[in-house]
Amino acid sequence: MIKEKENTETTANAGTKAPIIEIKNLHKTFGKNNQVLKGVNFTVNKGEDLVILGRSGSGKSVTIKCIVGLITPDKGEIKVFDENVLELTKKELNEIRVRIGFLFQSGALYDSMSVRENLAFTLRKHKRDLSADEIENEVMEALDNVGLTEAVDKMPSELSGGMRKRIGLARTLILKPEIILYDEPTTGLDTITSREISELILDIKQKQKTTAIIITHDMACAKLTADRIIVLKEGTIQAEGTYEELEKSEDEWVRSFFE
Template sequence: MIKEEKNTEKEPKAKSKTPIIEIKNLHKTFGKNNKILKGVNLTVNQGEDLVILGRSGSGKSVTIKCIVGLIEPDKGEIKVFDENVLNLSKSDLNEIRVRIGFLFQSGALYDSMSVRENLAFTLRKHKRDLAPEEIEAEVVEALDNVGLSDAINKMPSELSGGMQKRIGLARTLILKPEIILYDEPTTGLDTITSREISELILDIKHKRKTTSIIITHDMACAKLTADRIMVLKDGVIHAEGTYEELEKSEDEWVRSFFE
């Protein structure tokens, strides 16, 4: 189980060069003139953690929401598991979504449900053939994986921000996704809790062999988790490299993220 050990050292840069996510020429405009994405191109290889940096409003979250169909782009191509998700039927898209975990910035827990009910609801929605005792076992395991077994009967209002993020992550993990999309996983958390969440992201990658895109403003999180970093500027990918490479970039704007 994930909690058994904490390996906070990153593995070497992902050796696999098998693309699991490919985005080509992605465009999205809101309203008449608010052009957010102006031709985003990116590839994420299997087993890789890709961090996307950018100023607020640069389109980071819009990009990952397009991947799972929460936002429909104006044009472009998005291939996940070698399937063009923009051309899929609703049922086929839902099958893809089950293989993709999405950790929302807020954690997105249902306030009226206990922790147990939040996780069980997700299982019942996507795996209707599970018996009640199987659901309970999966819920307990998921909470154990994020170190919060004792929170099973708590309500979201009883949890700290960091605990809510962990429960949100447990709910994502319960479907055993192959890809996880993290939207600002450490926003609003103190330094110690932010590091704990970043370490948990690493643990999940090492144990589950997941592929991830991590949207963040937290440079400590980026340094700890990223195999590769892309920087969004003016609706396109402006720079790409490892943390160490971009930290030494000759581009003053890119380097400003690391100061």
């Protein structure tokens, strides 16, 4: 059943599994008048891929940045792995972050480092007990997961947009996160490459048993990856349901995303 023009807590359609992410009454204002989030509520169940849709400025990216503590909300509650993120110490928050992968829209690679060095840097920062051989094995396994082992010695400037996205994803996967937050994973890519990235998101879910939130404007990506979709409008949840339910919505604004 589709929920429209409500801002009550949504319920996942993934059986009786307990939520791995819980967002309650989330508010965030920038400056004096730019209220981006106005009481957002939703849950994500373990093993679920949730897509968040919305126009630019609707609060999509702000929401997932709040989840990992990159942005502090003005009010609300964020629970991840049953821990209240807003009450954690810096050390406790960092321990949570290691279990959450964040794929930034740009890929966020270090331009002065090779692909190998980009991935190894992440490992050395978070897993200091690994030997050089173990780091190399982890790097190659992560690249194999995204189909780019041959790019290990390339510099970011030598990579196409699609390859940069894949390497960024490999760097995210190298810590074997339980949750992955994808911020516009197909933006700027051609149709074929966008589909390849969407299929890779599905493949990762099946192989790594991850849970994900996917921020996207790409409706082909949403259709392929989403177990469930929520639609944000001006900082509140306008609708929630499956792709098939929402494309038949009686709300003309919601339906406009699917046309």
